[in-house]
Amino acid sequence: MKDRQLLSEFANVINSDRYQYTESDVFLKEGMQEKVAVFDMYFRKTEDGGLAVVSGIHEVIKLIEVLNSTSEEEKRKYFSLLIHEEELLEYLVKLKFTGDIYAMRDGEIAYPNEPIITIKAPIIQAKILETPILNIMNMQIAIATKASRVSRAAHPTPVLSFGSRRAHGFTSAVDGNKAAYIGGCATHSNIVTEYKYGIPSVGTMAHSYIQTFGVGREAEKESFDKFIKNRRGENNPLILLIDTYNTLKIGIQNAIDSFQDAGIDDSYEGTYGIRIDSGDLAYLSKKCRELLDEASLHKAQIVLTNGLDENLIRALKEQDVAVDSYGVGDAIAVSKSNPCFGGVYKIVEVDDKSVIKLSEDIIKISNPGFKEVYRLYDKNGLAYADLITLVDGDKDKKLLMNDDTIELMDENYDFKSVSLAGGEYTHKKLTKVYVKDGQITKEYLKLKDIKNSRDYYLKELEKISTERKRLENPHKYKVNLSHDLKKLKYKLINKISKQIKGEI
């Protein structure tokens, strides 16, 4: 048993539901394993109805790297204990990914129903990747998107993501802080995230540190003095936590005394200041600001924490809170108000034939066919609409390529269609090739620079209008199907409708 607790990287590839393998068994026994399927990973809605921030493509492509570089021996170690169908076991031990993966990049801004990832591969390869891909993407997009909301609320005050203790397990803490950074957080506190992704971690001070020196005023003062004495210099931050006993009566006094005793003032080369983690943050922060200013500690920073989220931060701003940065834990780490992102992975084509799922729930009807996504910008450079086209033989796509006049058609309401004249818009293809015939492309390398993904996101965010970025009821962004895609979709729906009505 002990040995089985130690999982290798390959376990990430098979972090999957049993039925993916049960069904692969049927495909294999029926000789269907060479059928080429296309699957889309997309989501149906966001918390606020607005944008989502893509994160996790890096780790998804990493799955392919791991799958294709894992030895048969290693694969057999796992599968021999899990797969009881002999033929399937041998097939899986030899399995490598030989298909294509298309995706938006990390840091991309995405909207509902757009394929974020499209996989085109022999059916078993594409099928067994469903659960691990969704497991990665749902966590990371949830966190990146929540980080985007929180950091937009706090802007221009920076947000520190520090919720590792509340994140859901190791991967969520380590990769989640990376996603939070891509989604706009200024920094994070996790040292494994720093190790794995090269994004520097930061931190302030904990209550338990202060309590290690005993109880009460003198003990707190000693803890501050020792901290400053040993940490000063080398641009080290000196942020003292002042609410262990009483913020105004004890903590802020001790902090000011400690800074003054140590000669720390506005000439200190690093950042210095205080953190408040309880009580009425608006009131306490302003009182502390006054006291710090009276002591001529004008550059002393105020860090605020304590269950903050985008709504509390907006309320604090309305009260003219005195703040230099916010630390946010739970709200981002588990995307607290919307923990379940709800991304799905749906089959849309088999051997060049489009397929559809016609659910009892209208929102669950999938868009068929092998597709890609374009973003159209208006003359001011603002994103105007996204267009989902078929990859092959799509007439709207051709118009786009030629910068011709194009009609953007609302799927449900004809009267909402609009026409964009050639020259009045520009476009960008959001779908990139990350894996081609099982070979990982150079696009993947770009994702390894996490700061680059964050910069990309921030730059794209500037191209979204203010109304579409607001946190409540953002102005709806158009995501349109091309004429050919809509035609294909409703042809399939009509076929099934007739079957339901008993007409065919």
Place this chain on the structure above:
Amino acid sequence: MKDRQLLSEFANVINSDRYQYTESDVFLKEGMQEKVAVFDMYFRKTEDGGLAVVSGIHEVIKLIEVLNSTSEEEKRKYFSLLIHEEELLEYLVKLKFTGDIYAMRDGEIAYPNEPIITIKAPIIQAKILETPILNIMNMQIAIATKASRVSRAAHPTPVLSFGSRRAHGFTSAVDGNKAAYIGGCATHSNIVTEYKYGIPSVGTMAHSYIQTFGVGREAEKESFDKFIKNRRGENNPLILLIDTYNTLKIGIQNAIDSFQDAGIDDSYEGTYGIRIDSGDLAYLSKKCRELLDEASLHKAQIVLTNGLDENLIRALKEQDVAVDSYGVGDAIAVSKSNPCFGGVYKIVEVDDKSVIKLSEDIIKISNPGFKEVYRLYDKNGLAYADLITLVDGDKDKKLLMNDDTIELMDENYDFKSVSLAGGEYTHKKLTKVYVKDGQITKEYLKLKDIKNSRDYYLKELEKISTERKRLENPHKYKVNLSHDLKKLKYKLINKISKQIKGEI
């Protein structure tokens, strides 16, 4: 960079916040590293105000096993890139855990403010474990407790946990399904959970499987036929998903036809039946039950899924839903309605001196001292109250040991105190020793049998009164401080209060 993406088990030990190490630097420079600190891991509240289910102790003790067995070379690989303080780096490379860990067992039922884990160790050892311990416990207790709520709502109908795709990353999927199992789920769907913990995984059928055969009635029928043909026998479950196109007009007809064509009926040795994943589950399930019964498929099971949680399941029961098992994803996998469990890790003693944190927020005041937890049962064997005592020199603990008459005192309201006469109650110590002087005890081995932890939970659940198990506003369970603990706590609070008032 590539190398740093491949993390070894040791990364779990340092899945931590930067400040734990910054503060360790101060302790080391001040020569405080031999100070022995006691930290408690506990939580302040649950979603419903009632019980929580402990899970994750197994993985916490595993951290100690990994820390103490990792080579200095391996530790240096990480720390040399992360720790820039030379003395601290060398200290960490040599660090092993030499202290004690006390904890409730996995499967234990716990209440607010009770120490679930107590660590007594040299300060740096105890400090750097804070974040990784909370990261493990907050995820697993959240999921186990939510699984408990959902499976209590569904009882006696079994609940399958199958939310890996919505779980927050790899660890949350793999360890989370284990936690869901401990918390009462009958089974789960993740094959890595099966590999790692030996709990068999199960599954039914996906829409994409059906769509691989094309679009519409005939394609669905073919997919059912092929599934039955290739999977029948060996007790394999044959559960057909019937809502891809239309549950009543297409799916159930195809399912009945496929079963009958293949000669699958109530004599089939495994389970067989249908799954419905959309639409009005109450209505559709009853209609399908009628149709199955008319076809003499009385033992055909009905599995219901689609965003179910404890409340929807209760509503379905009220409507006399026809169901044999529920599949639950999001609600359990991310503990959707309460994703942030909020467990904390607080210092309570340093070198045998008790410490306290007196927050601006009353609920954040910690209970000082080195403590343990007892459960008292009434004459009917039902849990009556929990008592938190000091480990050393506690008079109530002594009364308990002698089965003497004991007064259970409410912390806030004297008039609520009750007296339990000797012979009228029995007691059990919930706190067990998992690590002593850095050595892992035999108690740890018991946690490796996950089914045993689940059985323990189910047995303990029977000892909780119906009123205390109900899902809304459960009858409050008494968690009392011993007289000596209360005295200690208020002595410390009074000392600080006087400082705040300027009296000392």
